[in-house]
Amino acid sequence: MSEHHSTYVPSTGIERWLDARLPIVRLMHDSAVSYPVPRNLNYFWTFGGILMFVLIAQIVTGIVLVMHYTPHTSMAFDSIEGIMRDVNWGWLMRYMHANGASMFFVAVYIHIARGLYYGSYKAPREVLWILGVIIFLVMMATAFMGYVLPWGQMSFWGATVITNLFSAFPVIGEPIVTWLWGGYSVDNPTLNRFFSLHYLLPFVLLGIVVLHVWALHHVGQNNPTGVEVKDYAKDTVPFTPFATVKDLYAMVCFMIFFAWFVFYQPNFLGHADNYIPADPLKTPAHIVPEWYFLPFYGILRAIPDKLGGVLAMFASIGVLAFLPWLDTSKVKSGAYRPIFKICFWVLIIVTILLGYTGSQPTDKPVLTLGDRTVLDMVGFAQILTVIYFAYFLVALPLLGLFEKTKPVPASIADSVLGAK
C-alpha cells in the first residue's frame, strides 16, 4: 500500500509539536482510522480483531491469576481452588482464562481456514502468512504449558506424554527430555519452567502479532475476490468507521458465544480428570489432549513409528509455511476455483475426522466385517493423514496446472456494484 499516503492532519498545537518529534498519533490515525479496507470483506475477516481481543483478555486474566497462583507441585492444585473459592471474582478470572484458551483456538482455526479458502497466503502476503504460522505454533506451546499449571491428572500425564515425544530423536532425544524436565521425570522443576514460559510466551506472541499486523498494513488485506485493490476511492473504505463498527459488532457476538461457556458451561471443554490432583503413580485410563490438539495428536498416533509420528505431527503444521509456493494457481480466491473448493472442504472434513481419531482408543474398530476388524482407529487415521498431506503436496501444486477457473471480476468495485 505504498501509494497510500498519510491523511493525518494535526489540528492542535500540541499535536503538531508531538507529530514533529514522535508521530505516534499519526501512526494510530493511519493504521486505525484512514487505513483503507477492501469494501467487500465478509464476516470471516472479523476474526483477526476477535483474536486480538482474546489475546488481550488472556493476558489480563492471566496476570490476575498469577497474583494468586503458586507454582509448586504440592500447592498448585489447591492454589487454583483457592482462586475459585476465596479470591473475589476469582472463579470468573479462572473460567475466562481456561475457556479463553479454547476460544482462542476456535477463532484461530476460523481465521486460518479463511486464509486457506481465499488464498490469503499468496504473493504479496507470504511473510504475513508465515508470521501467522509462527503465531499458531507459539500459541500451541503456550496453551500446552498453561494446561500443565493446575497440576491435575491430565496436566501431569499430558506433560509426560508430550515431553516424552522428544525422546524419539536418536542420540539427542534423551538429553533433550531431561533438559526439558529439569530432572529425570516431570516434577517441580518442570512445573516451574512451564510456568515461567507460560508467562513469557504470550508477550512474545504479542510481539509477533505486531509484526503480523505491520505486514498486513503494508500489503493490505486480501478479500473474497482475491483481486488486489486497484482504485482506492472505488475499491476501499476507510477503516473507521466502516471496519471498526463491523469488527466491534462481530466481536460482541463472539463474546456472547464466549460468555455462554464461561457462565453456563465452564467445564464443558475441559476434562473431569483434571479435577483430580496429579498422581505420578496412577495413569488415567485415557490420556487425551485438549480438543484443539486432537487432529495433530491423531496424525502422531497414525504413524506406527514413534519418531515418524513426531515428524509427521510437526510436518502437518510446518507444511503450512510452504503454502505460498505449493499453491501454483494464478487465481487467489477459492470462490473461482471449482475443484479447489471441493479439495478445501475435504481437507476440513479430514481434519475434523483426524480429531475424532485422536480422541479415541487406537484399537477401537471403525469398520468390521462379521467378527473381523477391517479397519481400526489407527488404520483410519493413516488414511486421513495421507489425504491431509495430499491436499498440500499433491492437490495444490497440480490444481494450478490443470484446473479450469471461473472468470474473476475486474475489480473489487465491480464485484460489489456489478460490471459497468
Next chain:
Amino acid sequence: MKMISRSLIAALALAGAAMSPALAASGHTDNPPAQKWSFSGPFGTFDRAQLQRGFKVYKEVCAACHSMKLLSFRNLSEPGGPGFTEGQVKTLAAEYKVKDGPNESGDMFERPGRPADRFPAPFANDEAAKAANNGAVPPDFSVIAKARTYSRGFPMWLFDIFTQYQEQGPDYITAILIGYEEAPKGVTVEPGLNYNKYFPGNKIAMANPLIALFDDNGKAQDPGFYTDGTPVTREQVARDVSAFLMWAAEPHMEARKQTGAKVMIWLTILAMLLYFSKKKIWARLEGGH
C-alpha cells in the same frame, strides 16, 4: 455445496462420538439416570434444605473415610450455600477438636474448632488412610463432583451445549450410591470388591456406604434421620449428598449463573446497537454491504 454441507455434518457426527473423557473400561456399565436438580439450567439455585440434609449425610456417613480439605466451616454460612446461620456454624465448628500451635512454650495443643478452620480430615495422613482402607486412599471430596463424569456419547454431548446439561458429576455420584446390587449370575466379584451397576467395570472397592442408614430391605434404620420431615429413602439420601458435593465443588455457582444472566442481557443489547450502527454506517456506501 449441499453435498459438502451434508458430508460436513456426517464428519461432525463421527467426530462427535468422541470428546468427554471416556470412562468405559470393560464390561457393560449402565449410564447414570438423569436426576432433577434445582441448580441445573441458567437460573438454577441450590435448594438450601437439600444442602443442609446433604451435609448431614456427609458428616455422619462419608466423613468417616473421605476428607474435604478445601472447605472451611465458614463456607457453610456463606451466600449461595447451605445457608446455615453464623451461630450454627460456630456451634458446629466447636464440636471438633483442632490441632493448633506451637504455643509460647513450643507445644502443639488441641482447641475447639472455629469457623475459619478447614474440615478436619478423618485420617492423619495418606498412609493411615491406606492402612484403614485395603491399601487405597479414599479420594478427597472437595471437588469430586467435578472430577467424576460419564461418557455422554454422540450426539448427546453436542446437545449438552444448548441444554446446558452439566450435572454428570452429581448424576454419577447419585447413581453409584444407589447402584449396589447382587452381582448377576456368571459374574464373580473378588473379595474386597463390590458389584455396582453404574461403576465402570462394575467392581468397586468401596462397600455400600449407605448400609449404615438402611437395613437389608432398604428401610431407614432411623426414620427421623432428617429433621425437616423429608422421607429417608436411599434415593433421597443419595441425591441430597450429591447436591451437597456439587455445591462444595462449585460454591460460587449461583453467583456465576446470576452474573451470566446480566452479562448476556448487556451483551445482547450492545450487539443489537452495534448491528444497527453498522447497518446505518454502511448504508452511506453505494451498493452497501
